Amino acid sequence: MFIAIGLTGAAGVWAFVVLLRQLYYICQPSEVLIFAGLRQSTASGKRVGYRTVRGGSALRIPLLEEVMRLDLSNMIIDLRVENAYSKGGIPLNVSGVANIKISGDEPGIHNAIERLIGKTQDEIRHIAKETLEGNLRGVMSSLTPEQLNEDKITFARTLLEEAEDDLQRLGLVLDTLQIQNISDDVRYLDSIGRKQLVELKRDSRIAEAEANSQSAVKQAENERITALRRLDKDLAIATANAQKRTTDALTRRAAVVAEVEASVGAELARAEAELPVQQERIKQVTEQLQADIVAPAESESQTMMAEAKGEAATIIEQGRSQAEGLQDLVDSLKRSGDDAKRLFLLQKLEPLLNMLSDTVQPIEVEEVNLVAQKDGGNTLSIATLLKQLQNSTGLQLPISPPKSESPPD
Structure with missing residues (x-):
């Protein structure tokens, strides 16, 4: 019985293990x-x-x-695209190798579960290959053959960026991509190679020519440096000779300066010795001028000032007297009335007549003879006439006795 229970328990445990x-x-x-x-x-x-x-x-x-x-293990895909047109219309053949795998992170894992679950590795590899070749054709159409052939790393990087979104939608991850070979059936790349070879030869010839020109330039530069050094040497010799001549001139200059200074010193000594004599002469001339010119001039000036003061005082006194006389005359005229004014005018008329007579040029009269009338004439009438003439003209005529008539023979 115990054995049966033990067998039943063991069977139960075994069944549990199998189920687990x-x-x-x-x-x-x-x-x-x-x-x-x-x-x-x-x-x-x-x-x-x-x-x-x-x-x-x-x-x-x-x-x-x-x-x-x-399965998340890596899958190797051989890529080969033939007659894919590049930029410019040149058909190219490209071969390469890509390493892809199913993404194990979100959201790529969910895309892979929805699209790739139940598919074998070969089927997944075929889907990835078709996708990469399509992207490869698209990238090749945007690049020239030169760009594809010369910079394969940039080509692969561009292809990775282009295929990343499409592979992500499938739940795949592109780990690496290597472009192995690029060729064409029309031998375009070969012509590019020949062109590059020609350009390389051209560049080598250009480099050789540049090297020769640089050598010539270097040689010319060396000759220039040699000529400059020769000129520097000649310049140094000329500078030394000039300095020597300058030193000699400076030495002679000192002697000449000393000689001139001695001559100037002698002239200065003579001038200093003559200076007291000239000062005494100036003093003598100054005293003589003071005695001969300044003192008489000062004396004459004082005399003229005194005379002028006297004349001024006389003029002032005369003016004051005339002013007082005129004032008295005016007062008397005011007191006398109109008759006094007429009398004053008559008094002033005589000087006026004298002034008018002075304007007449003098007449020289040698002799004036008055002939008396025989009948009725007498000496008193002639004397009265002469007096009137003298009063009116200012002429004084001598009276000569009448000539006696000589008896006729």
Whole structure:
């Protein structure tokens, strides 16, 4: 009985272990387990009908979940594109190698679960190859053959950037991409190579010519430096000779200056010796001028000033007297009335007549003879006439006795 119970317990344990092994799943580092059946929320908040486990283990809920595996290992894809037109219309052939894998991070893992779950590695590789070749054709159409051939690294980087979005939508990640070969059927790249070879030869000839020209320039520069050094040497000799002549001139200058200074000193000594004599002469001349000119002039000036003061005093007194006389005359005229004014005018008339008579030029009268009338004439009438003439003209005529008539023979 105990044996039966022990066998039953062992069978139960064994059944539990078998069941646990069917429900317990271990996830390898290079894969992702998808437990589909129950709705879950992703890290971004999106509701999906599965849950993922990466790099660990988990239990499957019986009857409610189904487990699927998604391989994350690397996949190598050989790329080859033939007769893909580049920029400029040149058909090219490109071959390369790409390494891709399924993304294990969100949101790429969800895109891969939705689009690649249940597909084999070959199918996934085919999808990735078609996508990369399409992107490769698109990138080639935007680049010239020269750019594609000369800078393959830039070409691969551009292809990575172009294919990243399309692969991300598929849930794939492009790890590396290497462009191995670029060729064409029309031998365009060969012509580019020949052109580059010609350009290389041209550049080498240009470099050789430049080297020769630089050598010639260097030689000319050396000759110039030699000539400059020769000129510097000649200049140094000329400078030394000039300095020598300058030194000699300075030495002679000192002697000449000393001689001139001695001559000037002698002249100065003579001038200093003659200075007291000249000062005494100046003093003598000054005293003589003082005695001969200044003193008489001062005396004459004082005399003239005294005379002028006297004349001024006389004029002042005369003016004062005339003013007082005129004032008295005016007062007397005011007291006398109109008759006094007439009398004053008559008194002033005589000087006026004298002034008028002075304007007449003098007449020389040698002799005036007055003939008396025989009948009725007498001496008193003639004398009276002469007196009137003298009073009126100012002429004084001598009276000569009458000539006696001689008796006739």
